[in-house]
Amino acid sequence: MSKPHLELSGIGMEFPTPDGVFCALEKVNLKVAKGEFISLIGHSGCGKSTVLNIIAGLLKASVGGCILEGRQVDQPGPERAVVFQNHSLLPWLSAYENVELAVDQVFGKKMNKQERAEWINYNLELVHMAHASNKRPGEISGGMKQRVGIARALAMQPQVLLMDEPFGALDALTRAHLQDSLMEIHQELGNTVVMITHDVDEAVLLSDRIVMMSNGPAATIGEIVEVNLPRPRERVALADTPEYNRYRQQVLRFLYEKQRKIEPLPTRKKTANPIANRRVGA
Numbered sequence: 161m162s163k164p165h166l167e168l169s170g171i172g173m174e175f176p177t178p179d180g181v182f183c184a185l186e187k188v189n190l191k192v193a194k195g196e197f198i199s200l201i202g203h204s205g206c207g208k209s210t211v212l213n214i215i216a217g218l219l220k221a222s223v224g225g226c227i228l229e230g231r232q233v234d235q236p237g238p239e240r241a242v243v244f245q246n247h248s249l250l251p252w253l254s255a256y257e258n259v260e261l262a263v264d265q266v267f268g269k270k271m272n273k274q275e276r277a278e279w280i281n282y283n284l285e286l287v288h289m290a291h292a293s294n295k296r297p298g299e300i301s302g303g304m305k306q307r308v309g310i311a312r313a314l315a316m317q318p319q320v321l322l323m324d325e326p327f328g329a330l331d332a333l334t335r336a337h338l339q340d341s342l343m344e345i346h347q348e349l350g351n352t353v354v355m356i357t358h359d360v361d362e363a364v365l366l367s368d369r370i371v372m373m374s375n376g377p378a379a380t381i382g383e384i385v386e387v388n389l390p391r392p393r394e395r396v397a398l399a400d401t402p403e404y405n406r407y408r409q410q411v412l413r414f415l416y417e418k419q420r421k422i423e424p425l426p427t428r429k430k431t432a433n434p435i436a437n438r439r440v441g442a
């Protein structure tokens with residue numbers, strides 16, 4: 161890779177806790193090219209959100225740091241827009257107004273009224289939400305809210321789109337629709353994307369590279385899978401191909417063999433079923 165667009169170098173993260181210092185991340189190194197789609201995957205608690213928050217400038221690494229286009233990241237900024245699992249839209253504003261708020265913050269007086277309206281509508285159109293632009297969050301579905309959240313992030317014209325399990329709270333069908341929309345947008349705009357996911361199929365379908373993290377404490381990047389599937393990608397056609405399944409297997413093997421994590425459950429007291437011989441309500 162020539163000069164990386166985004167670079168994480170030697171990142172370590174320690175958190176003070178009542179029991180002493182907790183080392184969440186150690187020696188996290190990653191170079192991301194412009195326009196690349198990266199997925200971060202790993203078991204719960206391994207440090208994915210910590211990595212994303214450091215890139216977003218919401219957390220400062222204890223050691224090392226993040227460089228975007230040659231500049232050290234030290235605070236949040238519109239060039240690194242974040243989409244969270246929960247839409248975080250303002251409930252009293254319409255979809256249009258939610259996007260408008262971000263546009264005003266980023267572009268202020270640089271756009272006149274008409275340019276602003278065109279830009280907001282363009283971004284709502286990108287996520288297939290132009291038809292509901294006057295609806296408030298309470299009047300639209302979870303998937304639609306997430307679409308507006310993505311439009312709001314894109315409207316900031318970010319260099320990097322950071323997504324923390326953006327589709328995690330959605331049902332499987334809605335999730336598939338949003339994944340397709342995200343692929344379409346990525347193809348059209350060529351943004352660099354760093355997305356956290358727990359879904360192996362989502363990672364293979366969307367990514368250029370899947371960055372797999374080891375379990376913590378002191379989590380780091382364990383392995384990286386380069387997904388060389390041609391684009392545009394079509395989920396149904398791909399699902400049957402040996403290449404797709406090979407990538408899937410590689411990720412599954414890392415997660416469930418190499419980084420196997422078994423959470424010990426507290427011992428359960430065996431109690432007799434109190435209504436075993438009784439018809440409830442009889």
Ligand SMILES: Nc1ncnc2c1ncn2[C@@H]1O[C@H](COP(=O)(O)OP(=O)(O)OP(=O)(O)O)[C@@H](O)[C@H]1O
Binds near residue numbers: 202205207208
């Ligand atoms: N502010 C904090 N103080 C102390 N420990 C923290 C803090 N933030 C995160 N941690 C710890 O750092 C580790 C990594 O957390 P992080 O939220 O980044 O994991 P994750 O991989 O995103 O988890 P999940 O997949 O469940 O969202 C966890 O053990 C977590 O408990």
